[in-house]
Amino acid sequence: MGRLDRSLINSLPLFAGIAPADLDKILESATSRRIAKDGFVFEQGGEATSFFVLLDGRVRVVKTTPDGQQVIVRYIVPGEVLGIAQALGRNTYPASAIAVVDCVVLAWPGRQWPEFAAAFPSFGTNTYKMIGQRLDDVQTQVVEMATEQVERRVAHALLRLTQQTGKKSSEGILIDFPISRQDIAEMTGTTLHTVSRLLTAWEQKGLVKSARQQVTIVAPHRLLLLAEGRLDKD
Amino acid sequence: MGRLDRSLINSLPLFAGIAPADLDKILESATSRRIAKDGFVFEQGGEATSFFVLLDGRVRVVKTTPDGQQVIVRYIVPGEVLGIAQALGRNTYPASAIAVVDCVVLAWPGRQWPEFAAAFPSFGTNTYKMIGQRLDDVQTQVVEMATEQVERRVAHALLRLTQQTGKKSSEGILIDFPISRQDIAEMTGTTLHTVSRLLTAWEQKGLVKSARQQVTIVAPHRLLLLAEGRLDKD
């Protein structure tokens, strides 16, 4: 791989507890790759040839149903792994990963996974912990979808995004990448129409501020109350 | 642990590729435990002291929301691991596991996980593959909940159950443990009322046959068509 910001890499939880010498070896076998906005990191159903770490940018992980409907499974932020299908015994990618903005990823041949995990136990353990966290997240999402109605689901989704990628701005916390009503709908299992209505309603109550491909949470605490269903109506 | 059916254990995919001597060591440090129907294997929020393999019976994994609603995350059948929170870096159980019928489990101290995975790599790998499969399952479930309406979700849930635990009977494929309308509702994010209506409708069309705590799929193929949304209405 080429020259990279080592201090950035060193600080990632994923690489915590790995001896510098080992880390060097790990990085040596990686390829750095640049993905332009809207480009694919990998595609659903494609052979799982590599696994990745996102170094810069934002990636959207999307599952498409046989009849063409799309669901956004999660957003990936720098420092997270993606495409770890191989590590989990699968040989095709179960979803597509799309660059939301220009991105930089590190890529390793998927076949190397077993050697990797054996040679650098911390790396393996760290990754599995991340998977564990992810499994938990997804299960929580199932519970949400099963028990909450749309308004609360959308509120939760926005709050999660602010946690992941929130950036303080003068008006509140900005979700730090372009996101459309359609995207939010695909995260929460609803339609862009319903999302649009919710956002305008919330804007009138001073909870959020939204524009084209952009959402700012103005009153996170009140939005949380709403998400938890403990906010008095209108 | 006491005397156990070794041939059963040997045949589990979880223990595939493990040298007999190693398997002995693994089993030596396990405790066999019997859980009566409706008893807990572990409880949500409790300290994750052990991880388990189900040897006999059926276990329901349930997540309870702060406001008391329950969601059935999955059913566990013999040979599967459960409570692997520790292996994934968590120290409390994220859900409860309840014996649906009388069960037998093997239990290991959760603290042993790291040694285990290191000493018996196949065991670790097998487990992680199972986790991978599970992550995939849950994500598929999210997609279903996001894109399908109740009728198809319930159909899918029943079909999954028949795959996992289906038992041929004279009238079709029987789901091989007691399951109520309420249970099915909690698997699919709907109400027992809606499930009840669906089952009676399907029974009239000759797709299923149901009784108290019991469902038999009479025409799996047609139910699959319905689940896929490719069955003509009425």
Add this chain to the structure above:
DNA sequence: GGCGCACGTTGCGAAATCACAAACAGAAGG
């Protein structure tokens, strides 16, 4: 600087699903 287009908003009727309520049925236990 104007035009086209992708994204967003909004109104309205339709459909799915829930919520509440009442009645029923079969199993278990005394």
Add this chain to the structure above:
DNA sequence: CCTTCTGTTTGTGATTTCGCAACGTGCGCC
């Protein structure tokens, strides 16, 4: 054999959410 309890069925009206359609609007390209 009767009683009780749990699980189930079913009706009705209320809500939520969708689907469609029309209409805005700001961004970026030519």
